[in-house]
Amino acid sequence: MLAAGSPSVSFEFFPPKNDIGFTRLFDTIEALRPLGPSYVSVTYGAGGTTRRKTVELVQRIKHEIGIESMAHLTCVGANRAEISSVLDKLEAGGMENVLPLRGDPPRGSSRFEPVPGGFRYASELVTFIHKNYDFCLGGACYPETHPEAPSPEVDLANLKRKVDAGAEFLITQLFFDNRDFLRFREKAVARGIDVPILAGIMPIRSLKQIQRFAKMCGARIPLELLRRMQAVQGDPAAIRAIGTEHATLQCRELLEERVAGLHFYTLNHSTATQAVFRDIRGLLRG
Numbered sequence: 288m289l290a291a292g293s294p295s296v297s298f299e300f301f302p303p304k305n306d307i308g309f310t311r312l313f314d315t316i317e318a319l320r321p322l323g324p325s326y327v328s329v330t331y332g333a334g335g336t337t338r339r340k341t342v343e344l345v346q347r348i349k350h351e352i353g354i355e356s357m358a359h360l361t362c363v364g365a366n367r368a369e370i371s372s373v374l375d376k377l378e379a380g381g382m383e384n385v386l387p388l389r390g391d392p393p394r395g396s397s398r399f400e401p402v403p404g405g406f407r408y409a410s411e412l413v414t415f416i417h418k419n420y421d422f423c424l425g426g427a428c429y430p431e432t433h434p435e436a437p438s439p440e441v442d443l444a445n446l447k448r449k450v451d452a453g454a455e456f457l458i459t460q461l462f463f464d465n466r467d468f469l470r471f472r473e474k475a476v477a478r479g480i481d482v483p484i485l486a487g488i489m490p491i492r493s494l495k496q497i498q499r500f501a502k503m504c505g506a507r508i509p510l511e512l513l514r515r516m517q518a519v520q521g522d523p524a525a526i527r528a529i530g531t532e533h534a535t536l537q538c539r540e541l542l543e544e545r546v547a548g549l550h551f552y553t554l555n556h557s558t559a560t561q562a563v564f565r566d567i568r569g570l571l572r573g
Contacts, residue, residue, distance in 0.1 A: 288325045288326065288355070289325075289455075289456050289483045289485075289547060289548065293571070294542060294545075294546060294547060294548050294549060294571055295325035295326075295483075295485065295547065295548030295549070296322065296323075296324050296325055296548065296549050296551070296564070296571065297324055297325050297326050297327060297328065297485070297548065297549070297550045297551070298319055298324050298327045298328075298550075298551050298553050298560065299327070299328045299329075299330065299550060299551065299552050299553060300312060300315070300316070300327060300328070300329050300330070300344070300553060300555055301329070301330040301554075301555060302329060302330070302340035302341055302344055303340075303555070308555075311555065312344075312555050313352075315553070315555055315556060315557045316348065316352060316354070317352075318557040318561065319553075319557050319560060319561065320352065320354060322560075322561070322564050324354060325355065325548070326354065326355040326356060326357055326384065327348055327354055327355075327356050327357070328356065328357040328358070328359060328386060328550075329341050329344045329345050329348070329356065329357070329358055329359060330359045331358065331359035331360055331361050331388075331390075341358050341359065342358065342373065342376050342377060342380065344356075345357065345358045345377070345380075345382055346380040346381070346382065349381065349382065350380075350381065355383075355384070356382070356384070357382075357384035357385065357386055357425065358377055358382060358384070358385055358386070359385075359386045359388060360373060360374070360385050360386065360387050360388065360412070360416075361387075361388045361389065361390030361412075362388070362389050362390055362399075362401060362405055362406040362407070362408075362409070362411075362412050363389075363390035363391070363399075364402060364405075365402065365405060366402055366403065366404035366405045367404055367405065367406075367415065368404070370405075370406075370412070370415070371419070374416065374419075374420055374422075377422075378420060378421075378422075382422070383422060383423055384422060384423045384424075384425070385416060385420075385422040385423075385424055385425070386424070386425040386426070386427070386458070387409055387412040387413045387416055387424060387425075387426070387454075388409050388412075388427055389406075389407075389408055389409040389412070391503075398435075408445070409426065409427070409449055410445065410448045410449040410452045411452075413426065413449055413452040413453050413454050414452040414453065416453070417452060417453030423455055424453050424454050424455055425454060425455065425456050425457065425458055426446070426449045426450065426454030426456070426457045426458070427457070427458055427459075427460065428446050428457045428458070428459050428460070428471070428475070428484065429442060429459065429460045429471075429504070429505065430459050430460065430462045430467045430468045430470075430471035430472075431460075431462060431467050431471075431505055431506055431507060432505065433445075433505065434503075434504065434505035439474070443474060443475060443478050443480075444478075446475065446478075446480060447478050447479060447480055450480050450482055454482065455482055456482050456483040456484075456485065456547075457475075457480075457482060457483070457484045457485065458484075458485045458487055458550045459471070459484065459485065459486055459487040459550075460487055460504045460505075460506065461487045461488070461489040461500065461501075461504065461506055461552055462486075462487070462506055462507075463501075463506065463507065463508055463509055463512060463533065463537070464507065464509050465537055465540050465541060465544070467507070468486055468541070468546075469544060472484055483547035483548065484546075484547055485546070485547055485548035485549065485550045486537075486541050486546050486548070486549055486550065487550050487552060488534050488537060488538060488549055488550065488551050488552065488563075489534070489551070489552040489554075490527075490530045490531050490533075490534040490551070490559035490560065490562075490563060491516070491526065491527070491529065491530025491533065491534070492526070492527050492530060492554065492556065492559065493523070493526060494516045494517070494520050494526055497530075512529070512533055515529050516529055516530075527558075527559065530559065531559045531562050531563060534559065534563050535562070535563045535566045535567065538563055538566075538567045539566070539567055539570060542567060542570040542571065543570070549567075551563075
């Protein structure tokens, strides 16, 4: 799909905690299905229940709904045997795509520590999967540099290591200033990273929520955008309107800059993504 030449559009979901959440999620997926996404992805948690839900969700999305799907997989809280068990289930279920990630440190911890027999870096997980399975593998990247990297240069070197290990495409962390993405893409290409780089887009729904997410992943909220939201922070609908408008402008400019694809962090909601898609539909077909 990514080699076809036209920009891909993909959506990311997370496994709900209960049956009501699953019903709402499938309502969201049904609402987004007419947009014709290239694929959708499902995130992965450290807990065993969440892992099982990820495997179940990607299989249902692919086989029952008919949309290509990709499972996230992290190094958190699992050794090689446990990770192999998940990969075996994905393979047996007909899955073809995996996004290997290191994962965030456990809650309450300031640094990531692998379990005995586990993996320390995403590149190690990519290497393991590439050698033992036949999945198409993606990878995560940070336009504004990974929060734990000592420098952008070191971060790019680590990313090159991940691509050399077998990652066939990359999805960026969320960002709100396209200049950060374009500078990053230029430096990545100069480093010899020649795989498709998909732009991660999150339409803002809540000021407090997006400030928390941005802090976690090292993303910068442009001052003008922040001021606009602060001016209407008591009006949730106004915040969502500003967020949708900003995401739409981001996508239009990125498509003009020939981005390989747009990956929407939906937070299991469809309204903002549908609104952005309606605006950019013509550019996608162009």
